[in-house]
Amino acid sequence: MTRRLLLAGAGFSLLSPRSCGGAPPRDADGQAAGTSAGGAEPETPGPQDAATAPAAPPAAVAAAPLGGRPQAVPMRAPLAALSTTDRLLALTIDDGPDPTYTPAVLKILDEQRISATFFLIGRNAAEHPALVREIAAHGHHIANHTWSHPDLRRLSETEARDELRRTCDLLYETTGRAPTWFRAPAGDFTEASLRVGAELGMRPMAWSVDPRDWSRPGSSAIVDRVLKAVGSGSIVLNHDGGGDRTQTVTALRSYLPVLTGQGYQFTTPR
Numbered sequence: 001m002t003r004r005l006l007l008a009g010a011g012f013s014l015l016s017p018r019s020c021g022g023a024p025p026r027d028a029d030g031q032a033a034g035t036s037a038g039g040a041e042p043e044t045p046g047p048q049d050a051a052t053a054p055a056a057p058p059a060a061v062a063a064a065p066l067g068g069r070p071q072a073v074p075m076r077a078p079l080a081a082l083s084t085t086d087r088l089l090a091l092t093i094d095d096g097p098d099p100t101y102t103p104a105v106l107k108i109l110d111e112q113r114i115s116a117t118f119f120l121i122g123r124n125a126a127e128h129p130a131l132v133r134e135i136a137a138h139g140h141h142i143a144n145h146t147w148s149h150p151d152l153r154r155l156s157e158t159e160a161r162d163e164l165r166r167t168c169d170l171l172y173e174t175t176g177r178a179p180t181w182f183r184a185p186a187g188d189f190t191e192a193s194l195r196v197g198a199e200l201g202m203r204p205m206a207w208s209v210d211p212r213d214w215s216r217p218g219s220s221a222i223v224d225r226v227l228k229a230v231g232s233g234s235i236v237l238n239h240d241g242g243g244d245r246t247q248t249v250t251a252l253r254s255y256l257p258v259l260t261g262q263g264y265q266f267t268t269p270r
């Protein structure tokens with residue numbers, strides 16, 4: 001595939017300073033370890049359909065960097081866990097930024113000296129750009145969780161591209177860095193969204209530990225579920241947006257010191 005065809009297929013222009021082409025492939029802390037996220041977000045409980053997404057050969061070949069701008073990456077299955085036997089975890093926080101809960105989460109992460117990946121909803125990020133920059137300034141990784149949190153299974157490829165690219169562009173404009181990861185709402189990745197994400201330079205990330213904090217089961221239930229399920233390489237899903245996340249904040253304050261006390265360290269896959 002020629003570069004021109006690739007770029008044309010990715011739907012972005014060489015000249016547009018606003019468009020995201022994705023990021024140069026960097027080694028992540030783990031390889032795709034499976035396609036089962038084993039969890040769900042509020043809208044559509046049940047396992048994601050990533051299992052139906054093929055572990056396809058590279059759909060897009062990375063071209064030379066455009067003045068440092070990121071590039072398309074190979075299409076892959078969603079990363080559900082880190083490939084490690086070390087006591088290494090990835091904490092992921094979805095659905096923000098939120099003016100009430102995101103600062104509370106940032107404070108806890110600061111106190112615990114933990115870095116996380118924040119999967120931001122584009123329209124929330126557009127409303128709270130200072131908060132987006134604050135997340136980045138605290139050393140956390142910012143990732144793409146679509147513009148309006150739709151069910152990607154109901155969208156055309158064009159619509160899915162719009163959801164992801166718009167968010168990608170906004171995050172780039174807000175932080176100066178294009179996101180290198182994206183996550184489908186409720187983990188419902190589609191083949192089209194995996195293809196579009198790769199074109200935009202993003203790898204898909206699922207999760208392996210879902211305490212279903214969004215359903216507000218009580219902070220102690222969230223704590224118990226995380227502590228029981230977590231293991232080497234787990235990717236943990238929590239939420240700082242989309243509703244009252246007081247329980248999540250309380251749970252984080254409780255379970256993060258327990259995990260660090262057990263020798264776990266936290267990473268942000270790059």
Ligand SMILES: [Zn+2]
Pocket residue numbers: 041094095145149184185186
């Ligand atoms: Zn979400």
